[in-house]
Amino acid sequence: MDFINNALVNDVVNAHCSDPFGCLGLQDSPIEDGLSLLVWQPEAKSVRVLAIDADKELASMVETDTKGLFFAQWPKATERFNYRLEITYPNDQTNTIVDPYQFADTTFTDPEHHTASLYKSQGAIRASAKVSEKLTIQGTRFAVYAPAARSVAVVGDFNSWDGRTYPMSSNGDGIWRLFIPDINHGASYKFEIRASDGNLLPHRSDPYAQRIEQYPSFASVTCFDNKHEWQDQAWVSRPVEDLYEKPMSIYELHVGSWRRKGDNQPLTYLELKEQLVPYMVEMGYTHVELLPVTEYPFDGSWGYQPVGLYAVTSRFGTPEDFKALVDALHQANIGVIMDWVPAHFPADSHGLANFDGSKQYEYPDPKKGWHPEWNSLIYDFGKGHVVNYLISNAVYWLEEFHIDGLRVDAVASMLYLDYSREDGEWIPNKDGGNHNYEAIDFLRKLNETVYLNHPRCFTVAEESTAFPGVSKPTYMNGLGFGFKWNMGWMNDSLAYMAKDPIYRKHHQGELSFSMVYAFDEQFVLPISHDEVVHGKGSMITKMPGDAWQKFANLRAFTAYMYFHPGKKLNFMGNEFAQGQEWGHERSLDWHLLDVDYHKAQQLLSKDLNHLYKDEASLHYDHSHLGFEWISHDDSHNSILAFARKAKGSDEHTVAVINFTPMAHEVYRIGVPKAGRYQLLLDTDDSQYAGSGFVENAIYQTQDVDCHGREQSIEIPISPLAGMIFKWLGK
Known part of the structure; x- marks a missing residue:
């Protein structure tokens, strides 16, 4: 069988094949007219070929001189057929599989992969292959973009994480594909990638995975559950309204630390649904904003170092559980905003960094592609597939999870090439300036896509500079965001409130100055999680004076925020004057509601929310x-x-x-x-x-x-x- 010892077969055996369909599966026989079958099962003792829909044996395969490589052939005039493989291992255990290499990739078609629905064709997609009028084979079609790879294989709990057995195929467009029968919901998998130099890279999580396991595996998980039946039809079909003329009081929330159970375990999405929804209704908030729930490996990043933008974090439940939470909020007329992080991503070995042995997702030059402040990588916004990956992700959350708004994190770091860099540590743009034109174009395209396709949804920029037109439409040369966080108002007002009242008369302008620019953008007034961490103390500890004055100051400031033009955002705990600085590993201090001062602050927050919603004069804030x-x-x-x-x-x-x-x-x-x-x-x-x-x-x-x-x-x-x-x- 010397004909088997060709270069392509050697590539299969040595786990760096880019065209497995060129030699595996049914082929025209190289010896005589007819068909031949080559199967690579390196751990097998023997292999039988069975009919696809019966136990009838079609052939007993012969092991070649290469251990694990099995061969069978059929004579002239044999028509092509579908089949199963019965594999026997040295311990005499058997396993029957449907050979994936009988289903050429031409059986399946991709939507155009530059569209906003890219997520529907990438990653692990439920698929099927019809083999007869009576039989359709169900399975999973894997697809991953890795244009610089020499080879890519699917590994998982279905093949003992053996990268030799399921090599993928690429047709030259940079996307590697393979349909594997009988892989259904809940299978753990990753991609085994060889770089162009032949080096084997650490197993990569699927960039489009809809679920990713926690440490230490970080394995992707096929996710075809789709059991949730949405009940929020009234919400998603409501008339398109002018959000600028509507009240918006946002409750910013970290899922893992809002409330915890007796064993200090966080609430699940389903437990949060039961407790959060009635609290939001009672307190009068119009929206909840969730700190990132896209998957992230390190708890201490609070989600702002994501690896898995398409996966809701499995810390608190399944994607279906998260949908149930969003659905319940909508049924209670509460909008859902999620923090979204396209500004940077960490260099964890299972993530996007150096994904196929080359800089596919990040800028190659660290002067442009590395955040010194966060020790993380920066997406290369000049690459079409990166822009499509991110925009498709934004659309994914709006369409699949009915998210209402995306608060885009760290926009300033995207706009400026010299953000958090010293002289000589950054690369100027083509005009010698510090604006990242590619990131600006990306943000405009993002916002145009969202508002064109989902007019009930909106975007919010966390942007801390005076960059012009952040919340102006793109046709007016703006970035196209719906809203912008008013960081100037926040910094000035908190600095003012920290002063002893006896000195405030010298700083009146710190409060009145905000009205000079209050209508330059569509502003949200944020008192966010960033103001109650890293030694900044809680809101109540920022206030001067004795206990009575501290709470009086906080009450006055809260009212000032609600009376001032702009939408409102408060981090959880602010509503009842959380005592200690926020910590992501513990619950808020709910026991403080037994103290009159804290209970009173909660009542004031509730009354201000309802007053704000009821009074039309407070809505006209743009x-x-x-x-x-x-x-x-x-x-x-x-x-x-x-x-x-x-x-x-x-x-x-x-x-x-x-x-x-x-x-x-x-x-x-x-x-x-x-x-x-x-x-x-x-x-x-x-x-x-x-x-x-x-x-x-x-x-x-x-x-x-x-x-x-x-x-x-x-x-x-x-x-x-x-x-x-x-x-x-x-």
């Missing part, structure tokens, strides 16, 4: 027409006063915030219109553990000029408090 300063220069008393206006009507509210512990029995402010103003909320109310200095009342305007207005009211002002008054008309 235009200067919805805001009017009344007094921003009373630095002596550290008092701000401004009006918020509803769109298209005279309806409005007046907000007054006193940032000192000095109460005022009488304080005159100008107001937009004559009539009556009712106090709707006062953070110093006794129900919020305040002093109760002011009683709920209605105030009639007087014809007295004040703050440049003909009408004014005299009101008492509570100490360290935020107050809001509603115009009731004349």
Whole structure:
């Protein structure tokens, strides 16, 4: 059988074959007219060929001079047929398989792989091959992009992780494919890749895997469960609305540490569904934003170092469990935002780094492809397959999991080539500047894809610089995001609140300055997880003074945030004044709700959410027409006063915030219109553990000029408090 000892067969035997269909499976016989079959089963003692749909033996194969390589042939005029292989091992155990090499890849077709639905043709896809009118073979079709590889094989629990047995085939487009019968839901697998120099690389997880096991295996898992039946039809088919004119109060949440069980184990997705949904409804939040739930190997990264963008983390359950959580939130009219990380990825050996022995996903030059701040790699946004991989992923979460919004992490690091780098550590663009044109083009394409195909969904940029037009449409030369985090407001206001009230009069501009640029972008006001970690302390510990003043300060600040233009985002625990700094390995301090101050802060957060949703004047926050300063220069008393206006009507509210512990029995402010103003909320109310200095009342305007207005009211002002008054008309 010397004819078998050709180069292609040698490649199979030595586990670096790129064209296994050229020699394995049924072939035209090299000896005489007819058919021959070559099977490579290196651990087998013997192999029989059986009919595909019966136990009838078609041949007993002969082992060649090469151990594990078996041969059979059929005479002239034999028609091609499908078959099974009965494999007997040295311990006399047998296993019957359907040989994958009888199903040439031409049996299966790919959607165009540059589209946003790339995830439907890459990775492990449920597939079938019809072999007769009565019989269809079910299995899994594997496909992976590795253009620089010499060979790729599928390894898994179905072949004892032996890279010799299931070599994949490539037709020259860089994608390696193989349909393996009888591999169904729940099979663990990886890809065994040889680089172009012949070196065997560490087993790689599937970049498109929809489930990945935890340490130490990090194996990909075939995922064809699809048992969840969505019940959120009313939510996903609701009319397309202008989100800029709707209230948006976002509860930012880390799944693993919101609440924990008695053994300190995190809640599962299903347990979270039962506890989180009613809490969100009661508290009045409109959206929940989840810290990354795409798979990540290191707990301490909180998900911001993902390896497995298509896999919901298996720490807390299955993809179907996660769908049930999203579904329940939607049925309760709660939108779901997920943090999405296209800015960088870690160099773990099972991930995308040096994936096929070359820099397929990252920029080759570390001056462009390595984040010194995070010790992670940067996607090469100049490569079409990388852009398609990421955009397809964004679409995947919107379509398959009904996610409503993507908060894109670390956008500034994508926009600037010199981000977190010193001189000489970065490569200028073609014009000599520091903008990453490729990343900018990617972000624009991402946002265009999302808004064109999913008009009910939105994107949010975490972007900390003054880059122009982040939330402007791409046709206006913007990046196309729906919203941008207002980091300037956050930094200035927290710096102001940290000061003792006696010194605040010297820093009034730190609060009023935000209105200079408040409508340059579509802003979200974030008090996120980043503000309560790494030694920054919790929100309550940032506040100056004794216990009463700390809580009064926090209440006043919370009201200021809700009255200020912009959507709202608060990290979990802020709503009840979490005591200690957030830790990802422990639960929030829910026991603090037994303490009056903390319970009162939770009640205030709840009331502010419902007030915010109910008052139309607080919704019109993307235009200067919805805001009017009344007094921003009373630095002596550290008092701000401004009006918020509803769109298209005279309806409005007046907000007054006193940032000192000095109460005022009488304080005159100008107001937009004559009539009556009712106090709707006062953070110093006794129900919020305040002093109760002011009683709920209605105030009639007087014809007295004040703050440049003909009408004014005299009101008492509570100490360290935020107050809001509603115009009731004349």
